[in-house]
Amino acid sequence: MTGIDSVVLKQAIIHKVGNPTRGEELKLSANQLTLNDEIVRGLLTKYFLNSFNEHEQYHFTHISDVALNEVYNYVSSIFDNPKSFEAQSALLAQFLYAKSTHAKVKEGELYVVHFGEVPFGAEYIEAVGIFKSETRETFLKVFPHGQSLEVAAEDGININKLDKGCLVFKENRADGYVVCVVDATNKQQDAQYWVNDFLQVTPYADSYHNTDKAMGMCKLFISNEMQEKFVVNKSDQIDMLNRSMDYFKTKEQFNMDEFAQEVMYHPEVIDAFTQYKQTYQQAKGVHIEDEFDIHLSAVKKQERVYKSVLKLDKNFHIYIHGRKDLIERGYDDLTGKNYYKLYFDEES
Template identity: 30%
Template sequence: MINLYNTQIDELYIHQVGNKCRGEKLFISEQPYEITDEIRPLLKEFFLKPFREKDEQYFKFEEFSELEVVLQKELDIPYYRGDRDVAQWLYDQGVHPHIKSGELYFCRLSNMELDNEKVEGFGIFKSELRDDFLQFSEGKSQLEMNIQQGVNLKKLDKGALILTNPESKTGFRILYIDSNKYDSKYWLENFLNLEELEDAIFHTKNYLEFCRGFAKDVVKPAEDKQQEVLFLNHAFDYFASNDAFEESDFVNNAIENPDLVPEFQNYKIEKGPKYKVEDLTSFEIDNTAVTEIRKKNKSQIDLDTNISIKMDFINADSADKFIEKGWDEEKQMYYYLCYFNKELK
């Protein structure tokens, strides 16, 4: 888990990166920008707030990444100006007329926390879109109003946090954002050259999403919505109460109907590649990822009589203990029987 609240911006360079395809220029600043006490908190919020609100899916550089080489030099070689090479590399990717020019911000970052360990790293950000704003001045008898354009500090267009890996002296963990989807290949693939980092977060999220798919595609059609919810609750309980995942142990705990065990294995063969879990039988569990996926889980039965039953259980077995499903011969309809002690306000 990443903590950015105490992060410090140690050095900042700002460059103007035009569109190479349109013949626009690349302007390189010779000196670092002097950050005043007034602007420092504004820049910190501008750069880092999108990452505090983003899912923690980490990436790594692809093999032979140009950007990784530059950043490693920045760490290893005193007085090396990696920001120039980063700006040139970004400029060289502007080979499509739709790519917008903008400001490139390159900074060294310190005092970040990754899994409760302090790390340093880099921030690479780009602002592209301009917003209109009003500027007022006093005239002789009234306020004068002028329309100007500038960067909206509440919306970062593109960004990447490149963190040194606390588990190794080489390699990086990367988080990225791209608010403008019209040129996603330009930022993610061409400039950053990223691929997903297959860590505990990656494995935990993917396996739980695989379980959600199995519950929807197999458990619900074979049994009913109640058993779908029951299976998912057992799955989440297993992940929440264990530090490591073992598939045989998980299957024994989460799947009550033994007839569904071979169906689970068949589903993994068929759908495993989609969720990238085909060869996954054991891994470390990330608790933050479990909480995040569980929030997305809808433990609710929606009926065709416009009645919904929400099953918000802490204990997965409660879905089986307090709710019964049956068939009414007289009405020729299914029913759910719910047990309770008292009604809550």
């Protein structure tokens, strides 16, 4: 998140939340943090807010009524009555403790923070943040000892790495607010209790969500699924990834049929891609529209993971940016090795 210099930390409190299945305790703080030190306030603000992508927006949900979502209720009470902050923060900690029963859930500190003047589009509005630190790191502390300097090891929190976070903007209350989420420790694990069990949030079906999820789906299909269903070499996969990226970069709107024709080409590959979309949506619990406006911020995010590098053993890396017709793959009987032949006009 950018433009956080204006943010005001109105209230903040820390509770300790363990895993009840391991006999770890819930320890509630009696008082809020003292926020008199300007440097500490600045460091906390950076730690809490820097990891959020304001374009990735979620909202609270519930199977019956969003008003029955626990976190939604506790946050609403803070917005309505800031004097209830400590009581509501304790309820948030108790609810998280009840949801921390998965074997992979780690003990950690829960921060509940009431912010003012948080950037939201062209405005600055009120927000409530809920953050959990689970990862401890060892730091070296150098200190004077008589006429010399000594070194001691201390455990602490890396303020550049937020483990889990939730930022609730005081906006769109009837629809479950606008919520941004960070979950850095369980992206590839089963213990996604933070998003699914505790917060119970789902993405807004906007252009950013559709662009991000569609590009992620296309990358997985080209990189993994195609290899299982068709005979395809790495250079062909990279060529298709490049065509996919070019589509999202040059078009203003996404159309599933048009994309399939321009990127996939072959009818059997198009059919496999169409079927994969259904499987992907069910597995990820998301819905991707067949037509939507392309969001450039989502394209830039995905561009970082769209690899166009052909790795050959440990000797060569070939960066392929286009012109598939200028690269030729073959096999040399004399050496018993595969080869690539590259055609070019100039070298630099």
